[in-house]
Amino acid sequence: MSVFILRRLMQSALVMVAMAVIVFFGIHLIGDPVWMFVSPDMDQQDIEEVTRALGLDRPIWEQFGYFVLSALQGDLGTSFIFGEPALGLIIERMPATLELAFTALLMAVAFGIPLGLYAGLYPDSAVSKAIMAGSILGFSLPTFWVGIMLIMVFAVILGWLPSTGRGDTVDLFGVPVSFLTLDGLKHLLLPAFNLALLKISLVIRLTRAGTREAIHQDYIKFARAKGLSTRRIIGVHLLKNILIPVVTVLGLEFGSLIAFSVVTETVFAWPGMGKLLIEAIQQLDRPIIVAYLIMIVFLFVVINLIVDILYSILDPRVRLGDRGA
Amino acid sequence: MAVTDAGKTSPIEAAPLPAPPAEAPLKRFLSDFADSRLALGAALLLAAIMIVAFLAPVIAPQDPYDLATVSVLDARLPPGTENFAGYTHWLGTDGAGRDLLSAILYGLRISISVGLASGVIALFVGMAVGLVAAYVGGRTEGLIMRVVDLQLSFPAVLVALILLAILGKGIDKIVIALVVAQWAYYARTVRASALVERRREYVEAAQSLGLSHARIIFRHILPNCLAPLIVVGTVQTAHAIALEATLSFLGVGLPQTEPSLGLLIANGFEYMISGKYWISVFPGLALLLTIVSINMVGDQLRDVLNPRLQK
Numbered sequence: 133m134s135v136f137i138l139r140r141l142m143q144s145a146l147v148m149v150a151m152a153v154i155v156f157f158g159i160h161l162i163g164d165p166v167w168m169f170v171s172p173d174m175d176q177q178d179i180e181e182v183t184r185a186l187g188l189d190r191p192i193w194e195q196f197g198y199f200v201l202s203a204l205q206g207d208l209g210t211s212f213i214f215g216e217p218a219l220g221l222i223i224e225r226m227p228a229t230l231e232l233a234f235t236a237l238l239m240a241v242a243f244g245i246p247l248g249l250y251a252g253l254y255p256d257s258a259v260s261k262a263i264m265a266g267s268i269l270g271f272s273l274p275t276f277w278v279g280i281m282l283i284m285v286f287a288v289i290l291g292w293l294p295s296t297g298r299g300d301t302v303d304l305f306g307v308p309v310s311f312l313t314l315d316g317l318k319h320l321l322l323p324a325f326n327l328a329l330l331k332i333s334l335v336i337r338l339t340r341a342g343t344r345e346a347i348h349q350d351y352i353k354f355a356r357a358k359g360l361s362t363r364r365i366i367g368v369h370l371l372k373n374i375l376i377p378v379v380t381v382l383g384l385e386f387g388s389l390i391a392f393s394v395v396t397e398t399v400f401a402w403p404g405m406g407k408l409l410i411e412a413i414q415q416l417d418r419p420i421i422v423a424y425l426i427m428i429v430f431l432f433v434v435i436n437l438i439v440d441i442l443y444s445i446l447d448p449r450v451r452l453g454d455r456g457a
Numbered sequence: 458m459a460v461t462d463a464g465k466t467s468p469i470e471a472a473p474l475p476a477p478p479a480e481a482p483l484k485r486f487l488s489d490f491a492d493s494r495l496a497l498g499a500a501l502l503l504a505a506i507m508i509v510a511f512l513a514p515v516i517a518p519q520d521p522y523d524l525a526t527v528s529v530l531d532a533r534l535p536p537g538t539e540n541f542a543g544y545t546h547w548l549g550t551d552g553a554g555r556d557l558l559s560a561i562l563y564g565l566r567i568s569i570s571v572g573l574a575s576g577v578i579a580l581f582v583g584m585a586v587g588l589v590a591a592y593v594g595g596r597t598e599g600l601i602m603r604v605v606d607l608q609l610s611f612p613a614v615l616v617a618l619i620l621l622a623i624l625g626k627g628i629d630k631i632v633i634a635l636v637v638a639q640w641a642y643y644a645r646t647v648r649a650s651a652l653v654e655r656r657r658e659y660v661e662a663a664q665s666l667g668l669s670h671a672r673i674i675f676r677h678i679l680p681n682c683l684a685p686l687i688v689v690g691t692v693q694t695a696h697a698i699a700l701e702a703t704l705s706f707l708g709v710g711l712p713q714t715e716p717s718l719g720l721l722i723a724n725g726f727e728y729m730i731s732g733k734y735w736i737s738v739f740p741g742l743a744l745l746l747t748i749v750s751i752n753m754v755g756d757q758l759r760d761v762l763n764p765r766l767q768k
Binding site (some may be wrong): 147155158268269271272273274275276277280281283284287288295387388391392394395398399409410413414421425428432436 | 607610611612614615618619621622623695699702703706707708709719722726729730734737738741744745748749752
């Protein structure tokens, strides 16, 4: 077990190093970074001075070493636009993104499991067919387009919900959150649903497939023969067994929620990390871009690591398979 | 050659199946495909979309990027309005006074071209990598599949976004980003089916005949891996189109000079709050019809090309 975890840790570290190399050299490949710091009216001497001050006259390997060393100390550069440390800006906006992603995850479970259960129990009913058609649409519609349509219907035509921003926030353990105020909750609803839609479709399919498979198993037949109520059979025996794959997949999908929040945050002007990234790309604020990339890869590596370790605890075959390969 | 021909209908494969009717394969494929009215409709719709998209310069009522015919005075006219020149804008006009129907046709052309180009390039890259991995095996395969797994653990939209953040805007750059984001799906698909095919007798026969590795890979193994590749190809092309639209909407994909559907939607988004819905909605519908029809065709292809599902 510990060998497995150690090996996965080393792999994760390797991924981080590879990513740092790609990002660092990628950014150097497309142009001299010194042009980000000089203004057009500077002469050659000034430019050389800036180059020296930034350490850009050093060999590229030395620069890379310096970049890695400062990155390890949490210094990923200072934003050109805000004049503040890039990593600090990202972390400042992280709670908003995490709140959005967690709410979406909650919605995926709250909508996906009952709908999938219904579609699995009554596969031939018209409602089930509508649910499945809806889940196919949920898969194929681009997130940003659904977001725009949600704004059009609920904010512009009906006027029920606000279309942009985060609303009132209150501090929970020093972190501002929206879901504890009514105004914040209203602001949260549309973007979270937009982000959740893809995952709702996924959960519907998983739950439906699991239900249809489990319904013919012996333990269900046995529970029926014992004379248990249908409600108890479905609520306890069936649900318990189909929840395992659903929870595992949702854990894996959490990272993709954070990635897709870039899109949702842009549509709904939600002040999270994703919106910051898009603005940084448009304003060529490179330190923010680099900090975001390093941060998101780190987040992904950590999520994958946790899921892998949990998986190997739940299912010993994974560990054995890894050793055999 | 005789050996390989015999190998292709190896007794192991043919034995459990009843003798297939003597029918041309293409004809059977078409009649199987047409079994589903919905899929047939989707295929026809897709064909129609492709035709109008590629004929855009010929059939569009206006060249939306010819400054001589576009007037800002016509900006944001609702659908069905007649302009000063006496021409009716059936889908209205956008923020710069361009006829929206024409802009959509031109936008479709860009969206579909980018989707197809990146889909085809990613297919060839992924196919080559997957075939080599399956055929060579050993450490090379282990290394290649590690990279594939690693990349697949990141969502495609994130990979493309990271690349475009580094590369900048442009048609060539977005094609590169989409190829990098998608090649791994093809590699995984091809490798999975090539692994099965590699152990078949016809490969052994070809090897004992002393054929070159390249010939065995491309002439013998590849044709038998094509079915799943085609299915993944259609679905991934739909993904590529959706992804390009998303990236362009975010403002990191195509420049304003190459307005794909995603950019048209993004441009219309700012007018939506004031109730001018059509600038965003109609390009969105065009995008939707394209993606959904490709996905439906892909679904039916999967059913038709899978021998296990054949009656």
